[in-house]
Amino acid sequence: MSVAEIERSIIKKYRKTIWRRFIKGINDYDLIEDGDVIAVTISGGKDSLLLAKLLQELKRHGKKQFELLFLTMDPGYLPAIRKQVEDTAAAMGIPLQIYDSNVFEVAEDMGGEKPCYMCARMRRGSLYDKAKSLGANKLALGHHFDDVIETVMMNVLFGGSYKTMMPKLHSANFEGMELIRPMIFIRESDIRQWVKYNDLTPIDCACTVTAKENFGARAYVKNLIEHIAEENPNVAMSIYRSAENVELGAILGYKDGEGKKHSFLEHYERRE
Numbered sequence: 001m002s003v004a005e006i007e008r009s010i011i012k013k014y015r016k017t018i019w020r021r022f023i024k025g026i027n028d029y030d031l032i033e034d035g036d037v038i039a040v041t042i043s044g045g046k047d048s049l050l051l052a053k054l055l056q057e058l059k060r061h062g063k064k065q066f067e068l069l070f071l072t073m074d075p076g077y078l079p080a081i082r083k084q085v086e087d088t089a090a091a092m093g094i095p096l097q098i099y100d101s102n103v104f105e106v107a108e109d110m111g112g113e114k115p116c117y118m119c120a121r122m123r124r125g126s127l128y129d130k131a132k133s134l135g136a137n138k139l140a141l142g143h144h145f146d147d148v149i150e151t152v153m154m155n156v157l158f159g160g161s162y163k164t165m166m167p168k169l170h171s172a173n174f175e176g177m178e179l180i181r182p183m184i185f186i187r188e189s190d191i192r193q194w195v196k197y198n199d200l201t202p203i204d205c206a207c208t209v210t211a212k213e214n215f216g217a218r219a220y221v222k223n224l225i226e227h228i229a230e231e232n233p234n235v236a237m238s239i240y241r242s243a244e245n246v247e248l249g250a251i252l253g254y255k256d257g258e259g260k261k262h263s264f265l266e267h268y269e270r271r272e
Helices: 001-009 017-030 046-061 081-090 103-110 115-133 145-159 188-197 219-228 234-244
Strands: 035-039 065-074 095-102 138-140 169-171 176-178 254-255 262-263
Touching: 001 017, 001 046, 001 188, 017 046, 017 188, 035 115, 046 065, 046 081, 046 188, 065 081, 065 115, 095 234, 103 115, 115 138, 145 188, 145 219, 145 234, 219 234
Parallel strands: 035 065, 035 138, 065 095, 138 176
Antiparallel strands: 169 176, 254 262
16 A cells, blocks of 8 residues: 555544544544644554554644654664565654663563563653653554453452553653554554554564563453444443542542542441
8 A cells, every 4th residue: 555545544444433533532622733743653563553643644634733753763683674664664654763772671671570561661751751752742652442442351350459551641751752552543453454454563562572472461351342233232331430430428438639448438428
């Protein structure tokens, strides 16, 4: 597929399932403003490649005036993987800015039983730092709808907490920087179909650490949701909406914005 054909597929063939849901996320959560300089994080995977093309199309046809940077951090990819990332981006008309780091190596040394968690935190911090140094005020990540609901379930089942992936967040460590997730309403199955239709070759995780073992918590939750969907086709949306419909009067406790824990007993009124 040519670059023009790839771009046309987004606003034509996948207009309903991808483009409109992308626009809905942008509008519903006020993710982009005039004057923004957005650093788009490109790992070379299917999600970040689609995000790059969506933002390019929005810049070309949208009403907001903003600038785009396309950042790829090489955390220690094998040479063949790095070349694949570079070649695929070039074929898609995505002008990458690549820089090197040793995140994979450090994550393996420090991660213990959670190298993926350590890797994600370190990669994000590195990307924030690089993006800010280049004049960006926002960092765009390629998380999609299924990432969001799987994260909710992983936190409930394995973390003993209720948290979701927010559409946007102010960075706690990089003043003036904000994280945005423009693909929050797009389903992973539709991304896979778009990739297949355009005959693209994205990479998978390409991690040199977890390739040594099987880290399957997210895969377990993904399969669990798919199994429940066989009986309840609306389960995915129910999980998502649960993060919009929290009843503070019907939970045992919560943490405020400063991390302080509160119990329902603080506001409990005894009645005869």
